[in-house]
Amino acid sequence: MALVPLRTALLQLPRSQPPRLHRCRPPNFAVADVDRKVGGTVGDRAPEFGGIDAWINGGPLTMAGLRGSVVLIDFWTYTCINCINTYPFLKDMQAKYADKGLVIVGVHSPEFEKSYENVVAATIKDDLVWTMAQYNDFITWRRYDNRYWPSEFLIDKDGVVRYTHIGEGAYAETEIAIQELLAEIGS
Numbered sequence: 001m002a003l004v005p006l007r008t009a010l011l012q013l014p015r016s017q018p019p020r021l022h023r024c025r026p027p028n029f030a031v032a033d034v035d036r037k038v039g040g041t042v043g044d045r046a047p048e049f050g051g052i053d054a055w056i057n058g059g060p061l062t063m064a065g066l067r068g069s070v071v072l073i074d075f076w077t078y079t080c081i082n083c084i085n086t087y088p089f090l091k092d093m094q095a096k097y098a099d100k101g102l103v104i105v106g107v108h109s110p111e112f113e114k115s116y117e118n119v120v121a122a123t124i125k126d127d128l129v130w131t132m133a134q135y136n137d138f139i140t141w142r143r144y145d146n147r148y149w150p151s152e153f154l155i156d157k158d159g160v161v162r163y164t165h166i167g168e169g170a171y172a173e174t175e176i177a178i179q180e181l182l183a184e185i186g187s
Contacts, residue, residue: 039161040144046071046155049107051139054116056123058131061105063159069103070181071155075146077110078122082168083150087126089171094130097178100187101157104130109141109149154178157185 038047048063055061063071074090076083094104106128108119114136123132133140144153147166154163154177163177 038143040146040153040164042161042164044161046073046153046159046161047140047143049105049133049140050143051137052133052135054134056120056132056134057129059133061103061131061133063155066103066105066155067159068157068185069101070097070157070178070185072102072104072178073144073153073155074104074106075109075141075144075149075151075153076106077108077113077149078119078126079113080149084126085168086150087128089174090130091127093175093178097182097187098130100182101185102178102182106130106132107140108132108134109138109146110136154181156181 039045040047046063049061052060072090072093074086076086078084090104090106093102098104110119113119116134119132119134122128144151150167152163152165152174153161154174156162162181163174165174
């Protein structure tokens with residue numbers, strides 16, 4: 001059997017139908033909300049939450065309403081093992097610093113896990129007590145120019161992104177950043 005260049009072989013394959021373009025986003029996405037990064041880089045003003053379908057354990061929250069607090073936004077999904085591995089750290093931060101001005105906001109950003117009831121069940125099962133935003137449109141995700149689960153954005157009292165972290169780990173570094181920002185508000 002002779003080797004045939006890949007391009008030639010691909011051209012010889014039968015085509016039952018012409019190639020189709022697939023939509024990359026659901027039709028209910030607003031282009032202005034989705035395609036434009038508004039913030040998320042250290043030094044940027046923290047973008048407002050967008051496209052939130054429901055709030056769990058509190059809410060609704062706005063970035064304007066959170067001014068004066070230190071905010072830890074955690075992009076997560078309940079089936080992501082890396083997200084699950086961050087639960088002990090987030091619980092510890094909630095226990096240590098919630099009464100000192102830290103507000104944790106979990107932004108559930110599902111790839112497949114879109115059922116509100118399942119998100120609520122996961123927060124109960126795993127004893128996640130901070131406020132959660134449930135949404136399926138990735139508007140907030142894109143406003144923060146996020147790409148990964150889990151991702152954390154630490155926002156200061158003035159609403160400016162001061163620290164970001166992708167993935168598990170760096171817990172001591174993140175806690176130090178939280179402490180420094182809390183010190184800025186006198187806690």
